[in-house]
Amino acid sequence: MSITVSHINKHFGAFTALDNISLEIPEGELVALLGPSGCGKTTLLRIIAGLEQADDGDVFLKGDKVTDQPVKNRHIGFVFQHYALFRHMTVFDNVAFGLRVKPRKERPSEAEIVKKVHALLELVQLDWLHDRFPDQLSGGQRQRIALARALAVEPSVLLLDEPFGALDASVRKDLRHWIRNLHHELNVTSIFVTHDQEEAMEVASQVVVLNHGRIEQQGSPSDIYDHPANAFVSRFIGQTNIFDLDEHDTDWLQTAGLLTPNQEGKIAHVRPHDIVIEKAKPENNSPATLKDWQHLGGLIRLELVKNDANGSAAPVIAEMPNDQFNQLKLNRGDKVDLRIRQAHWFH
Amino acid sequence: MPQSNIMPGFRPAIGLTLVYLAFIVLIPLSAMLLKSMQLNLDEYWAILTNHRVQASFRVSFVSALIAAAVAALFGFIIAWSLVRYTFPGKRLFDALIDLPFALPTAVAGIVLATIYEPQGWIGKLLIDNFGIQVAYKPLGIVVALIFIGLPFVVRTIEPVLQELDTAIEEAAASLGATRLQAFIKVILPNILPATITGFALAFARGVGEYGSVIFIAGNMPYISEIVPLLIITKLEQYEYAGATAIGMTMLILSFLLLLLINGLQWWVRHRTGQL
Numbered sequence: 001m002s003i004t005v006s007h008i009n010k011h012f013g014a015f016t017a018l019d020n021i022s023l024e025i026p027e028g029e030l031v032a033l034l035g036p037s038g039c040g041k042t043t044l045l046r047i048i049a050g051l052e053q054a055d056d057g058d059v060f061l062k063g064d065k066v067t068d069q070p071v072k073n074r075h076i077g078f079v080f081q082h083y084a085l086f087r088h089m090t091v092f093d094n095v096a097f098g099l100r101v102k103p104r105k106e107r108p109s110e111a112e113i114v115k116k117v118h119a120l121l122e123l124v125q126l127d128w129l130h131d132r133f134p135d136q137l138s139g140g141q142r143q144r145i146a147l148a149r150a151l152a153v154e155p156s157v158l159l160l161d162e163p164f165g166a167l168d169a170s171v172r173k174d175l176r177h178w179i180r181n182l183h184h185e186l187n188v189t190s191i192f193v194t195h196d197q198e199e200a201m202e203v204a205s206q207v208v209v210l211n212h213g214r215i216e217q218q219g220s221p222s223d224i225y226d227h228p229a230n231a232f233v234s235r236f237i238g239q240t241n242i243f244d245l246d247e248h249d250t251d252w253l254q255t256a257g258l259l260t261p262n263q264e265g266k267i268a269h270v271r272p273h274d275i276v277i278e279k280a281k282p283e284n285n286s287p288a289t290l291k292d293w294q295h296l297g298g299l300i301r302l303e304l305v306k307n308d309a310n311g312s313a314a315p316v317i318a319e320m321p322n323d324q325f326n327q328l329k330l331n332r333g334d335k336v337d338l339r340i341r342q343a344h345w346f347h
Numbered sequence: 348m349p350q351s352n353i354m355p356g357f358r359p360a361i362g363l364t365l366v367y368l369a370f371i372v373l374i375p376l377s378a379m380l381l382k383s384m385q386l387n388l389d390e391y392w393a394i395l396t397n398h399r400v401q402a403s404f405r406v407s408f409v410s411a412l413i414a415a416a417v418a419a420l421f422g423f424i425i426a427w428s429l430v431r432y433t434f435p436g437k438r439l440f441d442a443l444i445d446l447p448f449a450l451p452t453a454v455a456g457i458v459l460a461t462i463y464e465p466q467g468w469i470g471k472l473l474i475d476n477f478g479i480q481v482a483y484k485p486l487g488i489v490v491a492l493i494f495i496g497l498p499f500v501v502r503t504i505e506p507v508l509q510e511l512d513t514a515i516e517e518a519a520a521s522l523g524a525t526r527l528q529a530f531i532k533v534i535l536p537n538i539l540p541a542t543i544t545g546f547a548l549a550f551a552r553g554v555g556e557y558g559s560v561i562f563i564a565g566n567m568p569y570i571s572e573i574v575p576l577l578i579i580t581k582l583e584q585y586e587y588a589g590a591t592a593i594g595m596t597m598l599i600l601s602f603l604l605l606l607l608i609n610g611l612q613w614w615v616r617h618r619t620g621q622l
Contacts, residue, residue: 049521051521070520072520072521072524072525078521080517082512082514084512084518085515086518086519086533087515087619088537088619089619097532098522098524101519101523101528101532102523146518149522152522
């Protein structure tokens with residue numbers, strides 16, 4: 001195990017930020033710590049880095065207990081949300097910093113430093129900016145310099161705090177892709193913190209979902225999406241329709257012919273793409289009306305209103321490919337039949 | 348000429364600035380220049396080369412420089428403590444820093460003189476234990492000027508230090524820097540321009556300071572007589588031209604020194620990418 005966290009607790013006054021967290025991360029993984037804001041994900045990352053002290057529990061890096069080691073001895077690379085570049089130094093000096101502050105015995109010669117820094121700047125494709133100051137760079141460039149700076153000391157693990165948080169959407173997309181490739185190239189065990197589930201699913205090889213200071217689920221992105229461990233994970237990852245059989249949805253689901261004998265709980269979560277829409281046949285008592293739709297690139301998102309549903313007025317969201325939708329030739333206000341292909345059941 | 352400036356009110360703003368500068372700064376200064384021109388060059392030179400005058404220039408500038416340097420050092424430490432640490436009475440302490448701004452300088456001078464005179468609280472302690480006499484010596488001038496200059500330094504450094512992102516220290520530590528390395532290589536360069544500004548303000552204030560100094564300096568000609576006092580002395584003897592000549596020289600010297608400090612400031616900022 002490259003990173004092991006065992007029984008970590010952390011309180012800020014009366015607030016429990018982390019509640020008995022244990023986590024094992026194998027060598028070479030790119031892990032996303034995912035959760036809503038205030039769930040403790042950044043605190044956990046900072047405790048692994050040594051920037052914050054846990055109330056109790058231990059942190060192991062590559063099998064060594066580092067709980068009482070200060071950050072500078074932990075041999076980690078940390079990338080900050082707002083880059084934390086040294087404004088008074090050029091890009092080159094920023095990247096060289098970690099090498100130049102090494103004790104004299106371990107410090108590489110200036111020629112080696114120059115070579116290494118240029119190699120790193122080439123790796124992040126920004127060598128041409130080496131004599132600029134951070135204030136002269138764009139957000140995406142700064143983040144890549146911050147990454148090069150962290151990599152300069154050849155850290156055993158790389159920790160990134162909301163690395164894409166402060167960037168605009170298109171830059172963020174490029175950088176996500178780029179980070180994934182970089183990770184394939186370097187294979188440094190990395191953890192990044194994010195509140196964006198799409199980002200976590202796209203970039204990470206493992207996702208750890210946190211909520212209220214607890215780990216809700218850990219697994220590969222497809223694991224988490226296809227087999228959510230609980231209602232929170234199901235709701236948080238991707239979009240989902242929630243049908244509560246204890247409330248008013250039972251009647252409606254019955255009318256819709258959706259209640260199956262093999263229901264495994266009281267609450268059904270249904271992904272939008274697991275709802276199949278058909279044009280209503282005149283003899284049926286159609287359960288839903290098409291209210292509106294939106295184009296999402298290759299997919300159409302349909303907003304359906306439950307007919308004769310008393311109580312909850314939350315619309316049902318369904319998704320289907322563009323061409324399929326065009327074949328149906330639906331208009332706003334048309335009655336539709338629907339079928340649920342698959343549901344996740346929770347109690 | 349087409350008006351392409353996006354900021355409105357250029358004319359009234361610049362007009363007001365010029366009128367203000369003229370009435371408050373330029374006209375009084377030119378009056379001084381005109382008055383000093385009543386002297387011919389030989390007379391002017393005779394006044395300036397007078398030993399007593401030269402000694403007073405030395406006392407004024409040297410003590411102001413030393414005091415500004417000390418105030419810069421301690422002001423930095425005080426600003427650091429106020430921004431970075433929490434301690435009981437911090438707000439009270441913070442308010443005390445500004446006191447020298449508000450206190451009549453003469454009061455400050457009298458209080459300092461009373462405390463630091465050989466029989467005073469601190470003065471007795473110093474003279475008994477270390478044989479150092481503060482009041483009525485050039486050292487007294489330095490003490491008074493530190494008192495006056497300190498708030499300038501603290502108040503210029505404080506906001507810059509507050510704005511400094513603590514994440515850069517964490518970044519330095521995560522890259523393996525010791526606390527000392529982080530301080531010297533990361534924090535200090537960011538605070539240096541503000542410290543130089545604080546030093547310049549304290550120095551400028553110190554060179555012109557009169558009220559607090561005359562009570563503690565002892566005002567011995569050639570030893571602890573400052574330039575402003577010499578000007579007053581001349582005025583009392585109705586040597587108006589002489590007084591303005593000294594004043595003019597002081598103005599030029601101060602201006603040159605401030606220009607030098609500004610140049611240094613520019614150089615530091617330029618080197619550290621802040622320009």
